[in-house]
Amino acid sequence: MAVDDSSNIPPFPAHVPTAPLLRISLSKLLAADPTEVDRLWTASCNLGFFYLDLSTPPSVAINGGALLSDASALFSLASSLFALPTLEKAKYDMAAEGSYFGYKGYGAGIIDAAGTPDRNEFYNVSKDDILGLSLPLRAPDLLTPHRPLFTSFIHAAHSLTLLVLDILNMKLQLPPGTLTTLHALDKPSGDQVRMIKAPPQPPQDQRTVLGAHTDFGSVTVLFNRVGGLQVQLPEGVKAEGEETEDGWAYVRPLPEHAVINLGDALVKFSAGVLRSNIHRVVSPPGEQAGVTRYSVVYFSRPGDEVVLRPLKESPVVRGRVGDGEEEEEVSSKEWVLRRALGRRGVGRWEDSKGTEGERVKA
Numbered sequence: 001m002a003v004d005d006s007s008n009i010p011p012f013p014a015h016v017p018t019a020p021l022l023r024i025s026l027s028k029l030l031a032a033d034p035t036e037v038d039r040l041w042t043a044s045c046n047l048g049f050f051y052l053d054l055s056t057p058p059s060v061a062i063n064g065g066a067l068l069s070d071a072s073a074l075f076s077l078a079s080s081l082f083a084l085p086t087l088e089k090a091k092y093d094m095a096a097e098g099s100y101f102g103y104k105g106y107g108a109g110i111i112d113a114a115g116t117p118d119r120n121e122f123y124n125v126s127k128d129d130i131l132g133l134s135l136p137l138r139a140p141d142l143l144t145p146h147r148p149l150f151t152s153f154i155h156a157a158h159s160l161t162l163l164v165l166d167i168l169n170m171k172l173q174l175p176p177g178t179l180t181t182l183h184a185l186d187k188p189s190g191d192q193v194r195m196i197k198a199p200p201q202p203p204q205d206q207r208t209v210l211g212a213h214t215d216f217g218s219v220t221v222l223f224n225r226v227g228g229l230q231v232q233l234p235e236g237v238k239a240e241g242e243e244t245e246d247g248w249a250y251v252r253p254l255p256e257h258a259v260i261n262l263g264d265a266l267v268k269f270s271a272g273v274l275r276s277n278i279h280r281v282v283s284p285p286g287e288q289a290g291v292t293r294y295s296v297v298y299f300s301r302p303g304d305e306v307v308l309r310p311l312k313e314s315p316v317v318r319g320r321v322g323d324g325e326e327e328e329e330v331s332s333k334e335w336v337l338r339r340a341l342g343r344r345g346v347g348r349w350e351d352s353k354g355t356e357g358e359r360v361k362a
C-alpha cells in the first residue's frame with residue numbers, strides 16, 4: 001500500500017480568508033468540562049462546524065489517537081484505491097441501481113443546477129455492509145483485506161458522533177438518550193465512510209471541486225490534510241485573514257484534529273436551533289493547488305426508518321416551532337437517497353437541496 005506521506009504537502013497560505021472554527025478538546029468533553037460543553041453547543045448553533053482536538057491520553061473512553069491512525073491508514077488506502085484503472089472502479093458505481101454506496105467517477109456528480117460536472121472522485125463504504133447488517137456490496141478486491149480497518153474506524157467515528165449527540169441532547173433538554181437511540185450503530189442506516197480524491201487542476205481551467213451543499217445526515221467527522229474546503233459564513237460571522245467573496249472562507253486543516261459539522265437531520269430534529277452550514281470544495285489555496293487532495297469522512301445519519309421531524313419533547317425545540325404550515329415528514333432513508341442521487345444527476349437537482357432555505361441567520 002502507498003505510504004501515507006503528508007510531509008511533502010506545502011504549507012497552507014497565511015493570508016487567505018479562513019473560517020473562525022472553535023477548537024474543542026475531546027479530552028475535555030470526555031471529562032464533561034462545562035466550558036467545553038458550552039463551546040460545543042455555541043459552535044453547533046452558530047456555525048455548525050468546529051475542530052475537535054483528538055490528541056487524547058490513550059486511557060480515555062474514546063481513543064483519539066487510534067482514530068487518527070485509522071484515518072491515516074484510510075488516506076493510504078484511498079491513494080491505492082483511486083489508482084485502480086477507471087474501468088475497474090466503474091464496476092462499483094451503483095447509482096444506476098438507485099444506491100449511493102460504492103464509486104462515483106470524476107465528473108460524475110454535478111455542482112449546480114446547470115449540470116456542470118464536478119472535479120472529484122469518491123468511494124462510499126456502507127456501515128451496514130461492514131458491520132454485517134446488510135448483505136455485502138460488491139467491492140474491489142483491494143478493499144477486502146481492509147474490512148477490519150473500516151470496522152475500527154466506523155466504531156471510533158460513530159462513538160465520537162454519539163458523544164456530540166449526547167451533549168446536544170442535554171442542551172436541548174431532551175429525555176436522556178433520545179438522539180443516540182435515533183442513531184444506533186446496530187440498526188440499518190445510511191452511515192458511510194467516504195474517501196475523496198481531487199487531483200490538481202490546470203491554473204487556466206479551475207472549477208469547483210465539489211459543489212456547495214449541506215450534509216444530509218446528523219454529524220460528519222472529516223479528516224483533511226490539504227486546504228480547499230470552504231464554508232459560507234453566516235452574516236455577522238467574520239473571517240480571519242483577507243476579506244471573503246460572498247462569505248466563502250477556507251477551513252485550515254489542522255494536524256491531530258477532525259473537522260466536525262452538523263447535517264440537515266439535526267436541523268429538522270431541532271426546528272432550526274442547530275445549524276447545518278453550506279460548504280464546498282475548491283482548488284487548494286496557494287502552493288497547495290499543485291498537490292492531489294484526499295479526504296476521509298464519516299457520515300452519521302439517523303436510522304433508516306427515523307422520521308425527520310421536530311423533536312417537540314424538547315422545550316427548546318417547542319419554543320422554536322412556529323404555528324405555521326406543517327413540514328413534509330420524510331424518513332431518513334428517503335431524505336438521504338433523494339439528496340445523494342440528485343447530485344448524481346440520477347434524481348432531480350431540486351431534490352438534492354437541503355435545509356438551506358430553513359436556516360435563520362446566526
Ligand SMILES: O=C(O)CCC(=O)C(=O)O
Pocket residue numbers: 194196210215222224228229279280281294295297
Ligand atoms: O473534502 C472535503 O473536505 C469535504 C467533503 C464534503 O463536504 C462531503 O463529502 O460532503
Ligand SMILES: [Fe+2]
Pocket residue numbers: 213214215279
Ligand atoms: Fe459535505
